[in-house]
Amino acid sequence: SDASVDLGAVGKGFACDLIRSYLEGTETEGAIVSVGGSILAYGDYNKKGDKWSIAVRHPRNESAFLGVISLDEGFVSTSGDYERYFEKDGKRYHHIFDAATGYPASSGLVSVTVVSDSGILSDALSTACFILGEEKGKELIEKYNSSAIFVDENMNIITVGDIEFEKQ
Numbered sequence: 607s608d609a610s611v612d613l614g615a616v617g618k619g620f621a622c623d624l625i626r627s628y629l630e631g632t633e634t635e636g637a638i639v640s641v642g643g644s645i646l647a648y649g650d651y652n653k654k655g656d657k658w659s660i661a662v663r664h665p666r667n668e669s670a671f672l673g674v675i676s677l678d679e680g681f682v683s684t685s686g687d688y689e690r691y692f693e694k695d696g697k698r699y700h701h702i703f704d705a706a707t708g709y710p711a712s713s714g715l716v717s718v719t720v721v722s723d724s725g726i727l728s729d730a731l732s733t734a735c736f737i738l739g740e741e742k743g744k745e746l747i748e749k750y751n752s753s754a755i756f757v758d759e760n761m762n763i764i765t766v767g768d769i770e771f772e773k774q
Contacts, residue, residue, distance in 0.1 A: 618644035619683055619729025626725065644683040644729050657770070663688075665717040665757055672755070672763060673773040677721060683728040685736040686717035686757075713739030717757040720747065721769055727752065740764060 618641045625639050629648050636649035638658060647658040657676040664670040665688045675682060718736045722728035731752055735743030740756055744766050747754045753767030765771055 617729075618642040619681060619725035619727070622646040622681055622725030622729075643685065643689070643732075644681065644725060646681055646725060647677055647679050649679065662719050662755060662771070663717075666761065671774050672717075672757065673771050675719070675721060675755075676770040676772070680721050680723055681725040681728040682719060682721050683725070683732040684717060684719040685732040687736075688716070713737060713743075714758055715739060715743070715756055716759055716761075717755075718743065719755040720752055721754070721767075722750065722752040 621641045622639060622644050625641075626646055626648055629637060634649060636651055637646070638660075639646040639648070645660055647660065651658050657678055660675040660677065660682050661671045662673055662675060662684065663686075664672050665686050668688075713736065715736055718732045720728045720732040720735065722731065727750060731746060731750060731754070735746055735754060735756070738746065740758065743754070743756060747766045751767075753769035754765070755769065755771055756764040756766065758764065763771075763773060
């Protein structure tokens with residue numbers, strides 16, 4: 607068969623899950639691991655019990671951050687229209703396709719960052735919410751007991767769930 611499966615929407619999160627499983631079998635007290643757009647915050651940041659700080663990139667200014675997420679442990683994944691794209695006639699064509707249309711997703715969101723206790727879930731949810739848009743995305747985040755930061759086309763920041771996010 608000439609069929610294939612693309613695990614791009616969850617592959618990085620799955621890798622983070624595998625890394626966490628490995629770290630649990632070691633004496634590692636704490637680690638931060640980045641696999642593309644997915645991050646694992648594992649164990650203790652330091653002996654004082656401070657939280658990990660994860661910067662969220664600005665979707666329209668590559669040298670700036672939107673803000674910082676603080677968390678004890680967990681997985682952070684971001685999907686956005688700014689990593690792999692091109693512009694033609696003033697329209698941005700990015701790499702996250704909506705299977706219903708066959709075209710790049712156009713949901714009104716330009717970036718979705720998800721925090722979850724599973725790498726594969728955080729990765730899948732960031733992609734799904736980016737495609738679904740704010741309202742359906744919020745429902746999905748709540749259904750899976752996760753939290754998120756949505757950024758819309760007007761650069762409005764919408765937080766969902768119990769997330770510690772400090773805007774820059």
